[in-house]
Amino acid sequence: MTLTDAYDVRDPELPGTLLAAERDALIPLLRSRPDADFALRTACPGWTVRDVLAHCGSALLRVVENRFERGVYSPESNDRDIAERADWPVSRIVDELEHGMTEAGPLIAKAGGVLDMIAVGEWVHAGDVREAFGEPGAYGGDRLAYALPLLARISREKDHVPLHADLDDRDEPLRFGGAPGDRPPARYLGDAATLIRLYSGRPLVGTRYELAGAGEKELNLFG
Template structure:
């Protein structure tokens, strides 16, 4: 994968959500209720259920165009989770499935691409859930190529530091961050999951990778 195309692909977020829906929902529906109460290591203070409730609420806000000022703030997220406190786990999953099915079309319709990052965030939270449940495939899997394309675009549009990534599990190198600048591009060697963890502030304990020309904290999109 080379540098991301400058022309936005409006269908990309929807494809990522659909692929992740088809992989994640059957897994979640097969798990006992007790698993939903497990702590979500990547989201301190939240359980697996809280992460899923946040994800479903965020997508339904997109679907229903309820994106008022302050939405997705920590306070707003906590309110969305609290609003679903009396729901069954099955109802949370039903809402999540609806959101992952319908949000892509709405996101595609925003010509400015301002909502594209929501699909990436949902995919990352799906990785958080897998990680918390001890399931393989966190921050990788079938949605990985779509997620990497979105990550490349987001980092470029935000003018983040330039980085050349040689990924063990992807055939072509990935270019992230700004397309120009005086600073020598950083270089990453490792796998997709570790790269995503670095860019999203997730723990990389025990991961084998090399990062040259930058510190890990410089990659964190949320730091």
């Protein structure tokens, strides 16, 4: 079985592993920054670092508390969650996020796959925060080893645009998206962090890559 084939098999522990690894890297960084840094703008339109973290913490709390009312995770729902935390001190927002990143993994594992994308989204938002802070490794680093297989499998489950990715920083090509069918797989050549930017609709300024057979916007899995 190749690495790409292995990505087709769901590892229920992988989302929680990604969350825990990101927690151990992100939370100390957040606690080391002055409150003023949480007002910095991020790649998410209209959202500051504080807003991103409030959204991340509330999204995970919904998993922990099993609160999935109609319209959950819609733009309107996300804005309400952020507004509810507008008066919180930064330390409380970070505490909630740490709690969620610790407790949500086992519950995501038991959900059968329908919540796996939440773990990927949390990791991408951690990249948004790093980029806003000017920290290296946004959308990259050691956690790619967990994020890439999750993203590859989710993209296939969603029958997304088929893509063959030759990554500069990975030994083996990866397959994303659904079966090729009548459409030949698109091809990507570049680093993994830039591929994450494409799949999450993040800014591509300063990146270098080749993409043939698909448009940039077609790859965006986050809407």
